[in-house]
Amino acid sequence: MSRTARALKPLPLLAVGTVLLASACGTGGAASGSSSKNGLPAAVAQSGTLRVGMSPDFPPMEYVDEKTKNVVGVDVELVNALAKQLGVKVQIIQQSFDQLLNSVQTGRVDLVMSGLSDTAERQKTVDFVDYFGSQGRFYTLQSKAAKYTQPSAACGRTLAVSKKTDYYQQAVDFDKKYCSGAGKAAIKMLPTDSGSAARLQLEQGRAELAIQGAENLTYFEKQDPGKYEPVLSPLKSTPFGIVTKKGDSKMSGAVLKAMNALVKNGTYKRILTKNGMKYAIITPALNGRKG
Structure with missing residues (x-):
């Protein structure tokens, strides 16, 4: 659960x-x-x-x-x-x-x-x-956000996401629709034990993208303005x-x-x-x- x-x-x-x-x-x-x-x-x-x-x-x-x-x-x-x-x-x-x-x-x-x-x-x-x-959002460091203007930009990238959340399956579905299932390089899934662990992978450069709830990103922005930026369209609302x-x-x-x-x-x-x-x-x- x-x-x-x-x-x-x-x-x-x-x-x-x-x-x-x-x-x-x-x-x-x-x-x-x-x-x-x-x-x-x-x-x-x-x-x-x-x-x-x-x-x-x-x-x-x-x-x-x-x-x-x-x-x-x-x-x-x-x-x-x-x-x-x-x-x-x-x-x-x-x-x-x-x-x-x-x-x-x-x-x-x-x-x-x-x-x-x-x-x-x-x-x-x-x-x-x-x-x-609740909306899941792809996000990255603000300095790298400009490259993610369309779904295919995520193909071949390393994505950190908690395997304990619904976001993991949504990321798999996203890959099948826009990347591996569309003849492009598959997203490199980096499963983690928590969202905070996924964020750490992003910060340490082991991942290029992560997924978090939009409500969490709102909180991050207040705590550490300008560090992260949502990219691509929101995932299906849950x-x-x-x-x-x-x-x-x-x-x-x-x-x-x-x-x-x-x-x-x-x-x-x-x-x-x-x-x-x-x-x-x-x-x-x-x-x-x-x-």
């Missing part, structure tokens, strides 16, 4: 396993009306708290701020807005990425929102409310989904309704746009990934 764009070196988790975020209602306010008004499962409505599994090692989607030690990021902003719409508080429960799906399946958390890709395989065991259209327990129609239905409300009132667009992710705006959908 992996996020589509799981790409950065893991950051240290906080010593405390949970973080309680600001309340969106008064004490006990969710218990009386949320179940009927917002459709939440009774246990969540009565507690007034939405337990959210998150692996905060994936900036800019979710990560631990080095100064404040708080969990921050785009997903944190979105889940706060979602909880406000539902009339409950948010309790972030920090976990390693490989624990997330099991955690929602066993009821340790009510949902997972952690840059996790909706896939047909994962839909067999959990449900997704898709909310973010949706991130809010994960709920398989068959829990109350929870998934309430989340989908609340996300649609955030779309309608402009909150959703505002959050993504201000974070430089207007490209990721999609129409929320239940288990929207097909095949």
Whole structure:
């Protein structure tokens, strides 16, 4: 299992396993009306708290701020807005990425929102409310970007990409379409264990291209302006989904309704746009990934 764009070196988790975020209602306010008004499962409505599994090692989607030690990021902003719409508080429960799906399946958390890709395989065991259209991007050092003006420019080049992500297969498909399958030199695939390892190969000159999520590249640009540059066209968009327990129609239905409300009132667009992710705006959908 992996996020589509799981790409950065893991950051240290906080010593405390949970973080309680600001309340969106008064004490006990969710218990009386949320179940009927917002459709939440009774246990969540009565507690007034939405337990959210998150692996905060994936900036800019979710990560631990080095100064404040708080969990921050785009997903944190979105889940706060979602909880406000539902009339409950948010309790972030920090976990390693490989624990997330099991955690929602066993009821340790009510949902997972952690840059996790909706896939047909994962839909067999959990449900997704898709909310973010992640795009894989070829990128290189800015000093070398000018040579990559068309797909064939990647042919014969060494490409570093994490073999744990969907990007690896997308790179293979790209090669078959534009390079090896079109009578040109094949892309030299350099599989790595992570996106950060792929980036290191690029920096050390062992690779000429790499693939990362567009959201990651947005973060890199803020941290190290002018070092990297996206090239070629974006790869096929892959949706991130809010994960709920398989068959829990109350929870998934309430989340989908609340996300649609955030779309309608402009909150959703505002959050993504201000974070430089207007490209990721999609129409929320239940288990929207097909095949």
